[in-house]
Amino acid sequence: MARGILGKVFSFGRKQEEDENREQPASAPVPEEESFAQAEGFAPDGTFQPSAETADVDDTAPAAPDREEIVAEASPEPFIAEPKEEVADDSDSGDYSGGEENLTTPLPAEDRPASPRRPRTLGEDRVRVGRSVERVGDEGVTPSRASWLGRLTGGLARSSRAMGENLSVAFAGRQLTEDALDDVEDALVSSDLGVPTSMAVLETLRDTRFGGDLTMNDVRKVVASQVERTLEPVARPLELDLGHAPHVILVVGVNGTGKTTTIGKLAAKLTAGGLKVTMAAGDTFRAAAIEQLKIWGERTGSEVLATELGADAAALAYRSYERARENGSDVLIIDTAGRLQNRSELMDELAKIVRVLKKIDESAPHTVLQTLDATTGQNAMRQVEIFQQVAGVNGLVMTKLDGTARGGILVAIAEKFRLPVFFIGVGESVEDLEPFEARDFARAIAGMEPVQ
Numbered sequence: 267m268a269r270g271i272l273g274k275v276f277s278f279g280r281k282q283e284e285d286e287n288r289e290q291p292a293s294a295p296v297p298e299e300e301s302f303a304q305a306e307g308f309a310p311d312g313t314f315q316p317s318a319e320t321a322d323v324d325d326t327a328p329a330a331p332d333r334e335e336i337v338a339e340a341s342p343e344p345f346i347a348e349p350k351e352e353v354a355d356d357s358d359s360g361d362y363s364g365g366e367e368n369l370t371t372p373l374p375a376e377d378r379p380a381s382p383r384r385p386r387t388l389g390e391d392r393v394r395v396g397r398s399v400e401r402v403g404d405e406g407v408t409p410s411r412a413s414w415l416g417r418l419t420g421g422l423a424r425s426s427r428a429m430g431e432n433l434s435v436a437f438a439g440r441q442l443t444e445d446a447l448d449d450v451e452d453a454l455v456s457s458d459l460g461v462p463t464s465m466a467v468l469e470t471l472r473d474t475r476f477g478g479d480l481t482m483n484d485v486r487k488v489v490a491s492q493v494e495r496t497l498e499p500v501a502r503p504l505e506l507d508l509g510h511a512p513h514v515i516l517v518v519g520v521n522g523t524g525k526t527t528t529i530g531k532l533a534a535k536l537t538a539g540g541l542k543v544t545m546a547a548g549d550t551f552r553a554a555a556i557e558q559l560k561i562w563g564e565r566t567g568s569e570v571l572a573t574e575l576g577a578d579a580a581a582l583a584y585r586s587y588e589r590a591r592e593n594g595s596d597v598l599i600i601d602t603a604g605r606l607q608n609r610s611e612l613m614d615e616l617a618k619i620v621r622v623l624k625k626i627d628e629s630a631p632h633t634v635l636q637t638l639d640a641t642t643g644q645n646a647m648r649q650v651e652i653f654q655q656v657a658g659v660n661g662l663v664m665t666k667l668d669g670t671a672r673g674g675i676l677v678a679i680a681e682k683f684r685l686p687v688f689f690i691g692v693g694e695s696v697e698d699l700e701p702f703e704a705r706d707f708a709r710a711i712a713g714m715e716p717v718q
């Protein structure tokens with residue numbers, strides 16, 4: 267006999283806990299004994315408590331100018347995306363060291379993008395970044411979706427296969443019984459869908475089909491429709507307010523989740539849309555990440571500021587912000603070192619980066635983007651919880667959906683955090699950053715063919 271709804275919810279919760287204890291991201295294993303709740307800097311309830319030494323703002327950084335001062339430079343002229351001009355001003359020495367720390371990678375003056383551009387107006391010069399950059403209010407063009415949809419569906423095959431295998435057992439007799447509903451529940455749990463969406467699927471099946479004949483396709487349709495309903499409110503394009511001059515995007519996340527790659531892809535989109543971008547190689551732990559970002563800088567014609575390995579990432583972030591204002595950038599994208607969410611000293615450092623940026627503009631960083639690796643299961647929930655608390659994450663990108671993705675965890679994350687999901691990563695190359703579409707994702711999760 268099937269368990270009652272409450273029993274199901276409780277056993278579902280237990281299964282989640284077991285999964286959380288067992289499962290860690292492949293690229294960034296968290297030792298089992300070092301759960302985030304026990305780690306230094308975390309209260310028993312799991313909330314992050316910054317340590318006393320790093321809790322204060324770095325007083326060596328200069329004070330922020332008034333916000334009005336920034337706005338005062340703006341003109342009401344509307345934003346028009348335009349190609350970057352060649353650099354005219356070579357009087358700049360290219361030395362932005364600003365102290366004992368040596369920023370190693372300003373582009374040579376002749377390669378540097380153009381001098382300050384038309385001033386932007388806060389609140390009026392807003393653009394939306396989807397497949398391309400559009401001024402808010404304008405209609406976008408929709409290029410062919412076929413290739414990435416194929417990759418997305420292929421990548422999510424693991425989730426849908428797991429669900430499909432269990433479901434086919436459930437429907438051997440073609441009748442929806444209590445036992446069959448139990449099997450459907452198991453299939454949904456193994457796909458990492460959250461409790462509310464799973465319950466909604468079960469209830470819909472029970473209400474509309476109980477005792478009747480059912481095909482796999484019927485079940486897939488119910489799953490797709492419930493998942494789409496959950497994801498629709500969070501599928502939102504990234505909006506940038508160029509009036510911030512620059513709009514600052516801080517990119518955070520666990521090691522190897524695709525921060526640097528996503529930054530490169532995003533910079534390519536923005537520069538293709540006529541925006542001027544500066545990037546800060548704030549992953550000061552990994553030489554390869556600094557090199558990777560420099561390559562993206564060359565490809566996109568964007569200035570990249572970097573510092574020595576192991577240097578203070580907050581100081582680099584601050585100087586990059588100053589530099590991006592100076593060079594008239596529309597957008598500053600700051601990379602950060604990957605860090606496990608239970609390493610309090612690294613999380614302190616991240617909190618410091620945020621505080622230091624606020625010295626220049628209290629509203630910065632304007633977007634805090636967290637990358638999540640789609641091959642991670644339940645641990646991704648913890649990652650979002652802690653990074654949101656420490657760095658104020660206000661948007662997500664799910665990467666690696668082209669691989670052996672699970673992806674279902676995004677549904678549980680949407681239910682719990684309601685954070686916008688701006689993009690998905692469906693490959694390693696520059697064009698593989700796609701706006702997140704609830705319907706496509708839901709159909710892929712349910713193992714249905716994409717709607718072209």
Ligand SMILES: Nc1nc2c(ncn2[C@@H]2O[C@H](COP(=O)(O)OP(=O)(O)OP(=O)(O)O)[C@@H](O)[C@H]2O)c(=O)[nH]1
Binds near residue numbers: 520521552555691693
């Ligand atoms: N297949 C696939 N691979 C991706 C995607 N995004 C990133 N990667 C790969 O994932 C690996 C890690 O990506 P990085 O961008 O270096 O990750 P990171 O978060 O900056 O890593 P750390 O600096 O260690 O924190 C690289 O091999 C990327 O090419 C994606 O959407 N699909």
